[in-house]
Amino acid sequence: MSDKxxxxxxxxxxxxxxxxxxxxxxxxxxxxxxxxxxxxxxxxVTQSSxxxxxxxxxxxxxxxxx
Numbered sequence: 001m002s003d004k005x006x007x008x009x010x011x012x013x014x015x016x017x018x019x020x021x022x023x024x025x026x027x028x029x030x031x032x033x034x035x036x037x038x039x040x041x042x043x044x045v046t047q048s049s050x051x052x053x054x055x056x057x058x059x060x061x062x063x064x065x066x
Contacts, residue, residue, distance in 0.1 A: 005041050007061040014057040021056050028058055038062045 013028055015021045032038065042061040047054070 007041050007063050009038070009062045009064050011060045011062065012057055013060075014055060016053045016055045021054070024056060024058060028060070032060075035064075037066055038064050 011031065013024055013031070015024050032040070040060050040062045044059040044061075046057045046059070048057075049055070
């Protein structure tokens, strides 16, 4: 892993309800806006489902030099 991709923090945002899934991007954006010192080095979006539920997760891998 190169230095530019090193991370020292992980934040997971997830939602199963339709309304929460629709607002997930806004939650990520607000979290990042509150943390200008954080530099995201990778993002993984995961979707999983069963017969009753659909879950979306956005995982941020970030570097925080504080």
